[in-house]
Amino acid sequence: MKGRLIVWEGVEGSGKTTQVAAIAEWLQTIQSQEVLTTREPGGTPWENISGIYS
Helix, strand or coil: CCCCCCCCCCCCCCCHHHHHHHHHHHHHHCCCCCCCCCCCCCCCCCCCCHHHCC
């Protein structure tokens, strides 16, 4: 089966996380699709490791 990559872009506080959660739930429950959500590293202090290597 072929997959799809859906990408949300926007400034901080624009609701990207909310929209990703909503579409993932819709795809899983209404459309019976398997969904894998990811996020770009750096969204939380734990993920932001850039200071370690500089």
